[in-house]
Amino acid sequence: MKMITDKIGFTPISIDAYVERHAxxxxxxKPEEVRAWLQRALRDHKAGVKCQCGNPLWVIGSAVSGNACFTCITGAAGPDSDFEIDDAMK
Ligand SMILES: [Zn+2]
Structure with missing residues (x-):
């Protein structure tokens, strides 16, 4: 079974849970800063902002590294159980 989604391979996590892990x-x-970074990246993602390569933003990576997709941030072909904000996967 193959699902057509650009978010396949990610492990969903809530902003609250991720901020706690990151902290x-x-x-x-500062946790409140991390939360603000995530909310900014999530807002951009929901507004339809894409990576310069055309792929959807990886919200968790974009929060820290600036808006980009998983591949452009990590150099890996795709996520392997890496976290992504659950709200960005809907
Ligand atoms: Zn990219």
């Missing part, structure tokens, strides 16, 4: 791993980043 534990990056103690220098």
């Amino acid at each position: 534990k791993a990056n103690r220098d980043d």
Whole structure:
């Protein structure tokens, strides 16, 4: 079975849960700042902003690295259980 979706391979996570994880791993980043970065990237994604290559934004990566897709940010062909904000996968 093959699903046609550009978000296949991602593991959904809520903004709240991701901010908590990020804060534990990056103690220098303020959680409220991380949340604001994610909300900005999510807003752009929902507004139809795309990566410069034409792919949909990877919201979690875009929050930190600037708007881009998973492949442009990581150099990997596609996500392998990497996190993506659940709200961006609807
Ligand atoms: Zn791209």
